[in-house]
Amino acid sequence: MIMNHMPKKIVIIGAGAGGGISLSQLRRALSNEDVEITIIDQTGRTDFQPSYVFLALGEKKPEEISRDISQLNDSRVRAVKDTVISVDAANRVVKTSGGSYQYDYLIMSPGPSIDPSSLKGHEATHSVWTMEDSLRLRDAVKNFKGGNVLISVSTQWYKCPPVPWEMALLLDDYFRRKNIRDKVKITVAHPVSRPMEMYGPGLSEPFSKMLDDRNIEGIYGRRVSSVDAEKKRAIMDNGETVGFDLSIVAPPHLPPDFIKNNDDLRSPRGWAATNIRDFRNPKYEDVFAIGDVIAPTIQIGMAGVLAHFQADTVSSAIAEEIAGYPFMEYNKVAVCIIATGGSGVFSYCDLAGKLTDPKVKFPECRMIGNDPLFRFAHDLYEVNFLSSIYGSR
Ligand SMILES: Cc1cc2nc3c(=O)[nH]c(=O)nc-3n(C[C@H](O)[C@H](O)[C@H](O)COP(=O)(O)OP(=O)(O)OC[C@H]3O[C@@H](n4cnc5c(N)ncnc54)[C@H](O)[C@@H]3O)c2cc1C
Incomplete structure (x- = not known):
């Protein structure tokens, strides 16, 4: 008897914080499974965006804070530099300017569309x-x-x-x-x-x-x-x-066009529809949305640390279905280092109340510093972020 076994196809839109971390977690969790992962990004790069402030001050160079997604290609991962123009959730197809991609699971982490031209x-x-x-x-x-x-x-x-x-x-x-x-x-x-x-x-x-x-x-x-x-x-x-x-x-x-113009993907607030348990689309269980593109939907600020923890949860939900991997509940906290010059402050926020109770106005936050150690920790996190996605490649 011939078994016709098809690999599971996972498509990730965006190779930034949410998409990049999702990819690295899925690669690890599904290392023994037959999967094909396609990651699509219009810039063809992963940037560590928190270091843009140091680029602006001439303290870092672009190549130190960015990686080319072509370095992600291997036997199970295909990295595509292209722009997603639509998602047909009913037929499980992502369309880009240059092609179309069938999926069993779709993770969307495209961030916002940054549009200076709409500011006169x-x-x-x-x-x-x-x-x-x-x-x-x-x-x-x-x-x-x-x-x-x-x-x-x-x-x-x-x-x-x-x-x-x-x-x-x-x-x-x-x-x-x-x-x-x-x-x-x-x-x-x-x-x-x-x-x-x-x-x-x-x-x-x-x-x-x-x-x-x-x-x-x-x-x-x-x-x-x-x-x-x-x-x-x-x-x-x-x-x-x-x-x-x-x-x-x-x-x-602004919300990306392919979400804003799609009734299946858009929440009443105009950004990506999701839920804070496992980040699935309310109508299509195989579609997940995380990161900045859901921030206005769940009413919490756009931050990489949130995209990171959401990526952990989403990749575990997919790995659970494919390989019985344990589901990782969403860690509703945010940690952040804010640079203040040669020093920095470290802040910690518990988001659980703010995310789950509409009466709660603010997350519970504390900060320590100012201290040069936290400025150093900011640099360490940059290295850690890029190497967790790109390894030593
Ligand atoms: C100056 C600055 C400082 C910051 N500092 C911090 C900080 O200290 N701590 C913190 O937690 N966060 C910080 N952030 C925020 C953090 O970088 C973002 O919240 C995080 O990157 C969001 O991850 P994401 O995956 O949602 O989107 P992104 O990381 O922006 O990734 C989205 C990717 O999708 C791609 N994309 C978009 N549309 C399409 C499309 N149609 N087709 C194909 N690809 C597409 C983009 O090219 C992009 O690479 C900072 C951001 C900036 C700009």
Whole structure:
């Protein structure tokens, strides 16, 4: 008798934090199984995005914080540089600009679509939210001789909520080292009512003090709605204007088109539909969504550490079905190192209450530091993240 045994096909959209960690966990958990894993990424890279801030300060180079996905190819893994344009969940097909891919399981971790063009006047601003923008900012920071620095956001959802304040602290340190701090005014303008409010008083209070001590100003309850590029003025959502000589504004972060335009994949909030037990799509059990693309759905900030723990759960759910691997419950915590210059702070948040009870406003967070050890730990995590996906390749 001839057995017609087909390998299980797993497709992963996005080779960033969620997709990359899912791949590394699946490779390990299914090492003895007949599986074919296809990972598709439009940039063809995995970046350690938390280090974009150091690219912008000229402290790191792109090749140190990024890997080419072609290094992932082996007998069971196919890495494809291409853009996903649609998912047909009923027929289990992912369509890209260059082809189509059948799956038994689909993990979607494409992050948001970052679209500067939907911010009028964006060409007068800088950003630290993509590698290319961080490199452009590096040149502007290097040539900056003094004046007003405005750091702000244009949408409520953007990658890594602490970044505006982290960037302010890093620039404060950078300009002090260049001996021009007295010629620079640094202002953070943000929709929350106090620094890091979204993490509750455990982070907000010590952070506010640190910003005061470092002479960093704040405009709260405001975000940038457009920019007068010629006059170098940000127009805030209440109509007020803020002039700048250098501005860093998080560009609009929007749901990716292939999710936004698909009734099967979209949640009522417009981002990917999911659940916080095993991250399956409510209608299609073989479709999973994790990472930044579900942050607005589950109402928690966009952070790599969350994508990482979600990837652990999703890959264990798939490995459980294929090989009886033990299911790993979602670890509802976040740990984060925020660089403050030569030092850093370590924060820990318990998200369980915030994720499960709509009455809970903030996660339970604490922080320790400022300490040079945590700045060092930030670098260690970069090495650990990239090598957990790419090994020594
Ligand atoms: C400056 C900065 C600092 C940060 N600092 C921290 C930090 O200290 N701690 C922390 O936890 N998080 C931090 N983050 C956030 C963290 O990097 C993200 O939350 C994390 O990368 C999200 O993982 P993800 O898999 O959802 O998306 P991503 O890592 O962004 O990966 C998505 C991938 O999908 C690809 N993709 C998108 N659309 C398509 C498509 N249609 N077809 C094919 N491929 C597609 C993209 O090219 C991308 O490679 C920071 C982010 C930035 C920008």
